[in-house]
Amino acid sequence: MTRFKKSLIAAVAAASLALAGTAYAEKVMRLHHLNNDNPFDNGSGAMATVFKNLVESGTNGSVTVQTYPNGQLGDDAGVLSQLRAGVVQSGIHSVGGFASAYPMIGVLDVPFAFPDVSTTYEVFDGPFGDKLAVDIEEKTGLKVLGFGDSGGLFAITNSRRQVRTPDDMQGLQIRTMGLDTHQEVIRALGGQPTAIAWSEVYTALQTGVADGQMNPIPIISFARFDEVQQYLSLTNHLFAPYVWVVSNRFWDSLDETEQKVVESAARSAIVAGRGISRIIEASDRGLPHLAANMEVHSLTPDEMDAFREATQPAVMEIISEKYGAEGEEMLAAFLEAIENASQ
Template sequence: MKLKTLLTSAAIALAFAVAPAHAQKVIKLHHLNVDDPFESTTGAMVTVFKNLVESGTGGSVTVQTFPNGQLGKDNEVLGQVKAGLIQSGVFSVGGFASAYPMIGVLDVPFVFPDISATYTVLDGPFGKKLGADIEKKTGMEVLGFGDSGGFFAITNSKKAIKTPDDMKGLKIRTQTLESHKRVISSLGGQPAAIAWAEVYTALQTGVADGQMNPIPIITMAKFNEVQKHITLTDHLFAPYVWVINRKFFDSLTAEEQVVVRNAAKSAIVANRGISRIIEASAKGLPTLAKSMTVTTLTPAEKAAFRNAAQPAVKSYIVDTFGKEGEDMLGALQDAVNETLK
């Protein structure tokens, strides 16, 4: 028995002794949802990324995923990425605002005409401009902008919403983003910033009357169990912001950097595809429609919402971020206008 213990100890010691010669570069990757690529938009993203990085580098770079917020909330994990304690993370705009408040520029309501325009804008010159500013101010390298599930809808437990007047008096849960709060208050609602982990209970107990999120998120969170009405407002698109520690990225070889960048691009394509599939499948609107009253706005009704909410958010961005905010707003609008040509 003693001999076996000694041999085991010797084997472990030998493994540690030779480990540096075979040391791999590890990307520890945070996200808030499950790893299952068919259940979660970030799950699809990280699964594809892991496979392409590890196969593309021949195993010299490996990826360890940390789903379901295992490492903490977005705003907490951002500090870990900046410090290099972990290498990468996929963050909600609400969480990312703690490191880069001007991400709120994306929250101009009804700015995007359709979902394909969001991809064109975020992958094009505007997305590169925004990414460069993020890198300059946070020190983190931007790998891309993912899809959190498409356009936002508004749910509530009280009544069908067809006009801004219908929002009056309703307590609507928002993220901590001031821009999101401005959207709700400009429509006459009462914004209530509630932590994600507490939203279901808040809706169930009446602490909040409603909330706003993309359809796949609403289904995944089972809000249809505690909400009676859903209005397809399509008023916001809140992308995931995917960053990697700059010092770690610079430590990769040129070839490894190319693999990581291309893997991220492919992973975001997969993320967007699964978002659209979930939204359209039994995991999306068809399931919600079984137990909720679904309201679709006419163009005129949507214009009433836009006219009420858009000026409030634009003025907030300019007042808060000054010339920089105004320039970024102009670049966003120019990029959107290009998609209409």
């Protein structure tokens, strides 16, 4: 073989290896979420950490996961645009942020629909969750990996008075996400909803721009709202799941084995996130901690019925008006799934 031919073969081989290396490097999964990566601190941090470990070990490194916590890549709406463009590969999104890509997520905001948090897991892991995922994929072009726990059922805090009845909500300025359905819950109770960016909520509560807010217990504790709020009402009125999606462009770049690993890892990560949320809620970093600094009231069944009667018809009317027959059909499937899971 001539020296020229040897050089040519070597050059071709080097080019092939370079191309192979480029293809390999493309299987990097940039994962967005809004909290820190500490798996013992919050649900999305636990999800991201467990997922990264299981994907990288399960694929022997053919897929690597780079986590971008604390909204480093932008807010949920901005990251959703990056996902569709293929710049970001995956995101764990709040329902408020995800509504920019899939407005009908508001169907999930029927107040006082869930009897307990365990029922939420059955609903979103079952046939209804599959139905919702298919609809999201058809309308957004993003593949759904699952529905995580953002902290559990919602409670209401405020700095003015304890809330035991709908009348106690009269005139209270309550921060909500920018969802019409969330705002209607507060409006139907006689309160005044105000949409404030998450990064500004603590200051708004501290300065009196808002009297209160609504969130799950782990988030209330994590955000240190007990420092600026006196009253905590365990209303358990909403559940807002994380919506975990992946870019279809990235998904299609994975081989069948890698796809199975990613799906399995996401399921395990969601379970981990749920577990840490419940642990935080019950630990000294959750309700016991808040109870030491705030006046806590848990709604009785009769009190909850009064709240349900005041809010459900108004929210269901908004769902019907905003999403039409399609929304009503999704709502019916949602409520049926809750009923079946509660039996």
